[in-house]
Amino acid sequence: MRPEERIFRNCLASRGLRYTPERNIILQEAFNRHDHFEAEDLLYSIRKKEKRTSRATVYRTLELLVQCGLLQVVDFGGNSHHYEHVLGHQHHDHLICERCGRIIEFTHRQLEKLKEKVCQEMDFDGRSHTLKIFGICDQCRGNTKR
Amino acid sequence: MRPEERIFRNCLASRGLRYTPERNIILQEAFNRHDHFEAEDLLYSIRKKEKRTSRATVYRTLELLVQCGLLQVVDFGGNSHHYEHVLGHQHHDHLICERCGRIIEFTHRQLEKLKEKVCQEMDFDGRSHTLKIFGICDQCRGNTKR
DNA sequence: TATTTATTGAGATTGAATCTCAATTTCAAC
DNA sequence: GTTGAAATTGAGATTCAATCTCAATAAATA
Incomplete structure (x- = not known):
């Protein structure tokens, strides 16, 4: 099963x-x-x-x-x-291309640390987070068109 | 005006x-x-x-x-x-309390740097971002009730 | 003044998501 | 295997934010 x-x-x-x-x-x-x-x-x-x-x-x-x-x-x-x-996928965040709509996953160790830090400073019991970066992906930058 | x-x-x-x-x-x-x-x-x-x-x-x-x-x-x-x-407010991110729904703004210098880093590594032209941390705020942690 | 263009608002429409409720299925107890 | 309680399903109605339509109006320009 x-x-x-x-x-x-x-x-x-x-x-x-x-x-x-x-x-x-x-x-x-x-x-x-x-x-x-x-x-x-x-x-x-x-x-x-x-x-x-x-x-x-x-x-x-x-x-x-x-x-x-x-x-x-x-x-x-x-x-x-x-x-x-969620199952079988470690936590990740997303890059979102504003031109083609592509969604790219990424992870970064330092982000977790930074999150801890922020929560400590703000006296907040953080349980989960989402980081989304909006911009233009490499493929779209390659295309000068549009 | x-x-x-x-x-x-x-x-x-x-x-x-x-x-x-x-x-x-x-x-x-x-x-x-x-x-x-x-x-x-x-x-x-x-x-x-x-x-x-x-x-x-x-x-x-x-x-x-x-x-x-x-x-x-x-x-x-x-x-x-x-x-x-947007006008008159520097960029900030959000802590969201899952219990009371309160939304708390925060900023953190390192986050901007980290974003740059991620974008460089991923070859992505990042233009804006949002970071949301979900959890329990200090007030709600104080209240043992509920 | 006449013409063009932008703007508005009432109401219709869309579309995702949820709700309702009668009919059905499943399970446990006998 | 019969019965009863509880969970489940699906068709369609409903909700709700958001958008669209289009005729009437207002403003700018010629």
């Missing part, structure tokens, strides 16, 4: 909830993705495969996956939520 | 747009605020003062104020955009 499935099953069980076929399909589909995705995308993919699932169930299950620590909500400034995997 | 008004007038003029009474009211109201606000809040405040303005105009004018560099959109994870002043 894939690790995400075991975790999801356990998390559900611990709350008296069931591992249903629908939740299975949505879990599979969410973990087939290798980058950020939106709820509507996921719904669309599932329906294209003739697997019937309702919009409500997709949204509900994504919420459960977040609560179980398998997914995370990331906001990139659009009008919809994006999700990304 | 207040600096924000001069800037707005200039910015509009340079694009062949007009400084209308409605735009004036919205500018005033936006700059009376001293913290983050939402478009609907602003509309409500204006209407409470018997100044008639349409929803469409508020949204359109806020967009203009962003384009003119007077306001900035900030997302705190809710379902609506928040705006904050």
Whole structure:
């Protein structure tokens, strides 16, 4: 059994909830993705495969996956939520290209340290953070056009 | 004339747009605020003062104020955009209390440096950034309750 | 004055997300 | 395997911020 499935099953069980076929399909589909995705995308993919699932169930299950620590909500400034995997991915932050919309992940050791420092100075119990840097990516800078 | 008004007038003029009474009211109201606000809040405040303005105009004018560099959109994870002043406020980042929703601003010199470094390493032309640290604020930690 | 262009506002529309509730499924207890 | 309690689902309604439409109006220019 894939690790995400075991975790999801356990998390559900611990709350008296069931591992249903629908939740299975949505879990599979969410973990087939290798980058950020939106709820509507996921719904669309599932329906294209003739697997019937309702919009409500997709949204509900994504919420459960977040609560179980398998997914995370990331906001990139659009009008919809994006999700990304937590399991098997160390914490990272994002570079966002304002021209092509590409999202590039990065990590930097010093950032964690800096965060600690800020929290100490501000007397804040920091638990998580997001850093987004907006700008122009290398590919777009290469293109003089547009 | 207040600096924000001069800037707005200039910015509009340079694009062949007009400084209308409605735009004036919205500018005033936006700059009376001293913290983050939402478009609907602003509309409500204006209407409470018997100044008639349409929803469409508020949204359109806020967009203009962003384009003119007077306001900035900030997302705190809710379902609506928040705006904050740019003019007269140096760049800052945010601590967000997950318990009481309080938003605390902070700045840290090292963060700017770190950003430069990351961009250099990633070959990215960074233009702006946002760092949000989520956690529990000092006040809420003081309250053992809840 | 006539013409062009920008602006406004009421209301319709969009679109993501959530909610409702009857029908269905699952599970545990008997 | 029957029964009852609880969880789950899905179709469609609803919410809500945000945007769009378009006719009426206002301002600038010729």
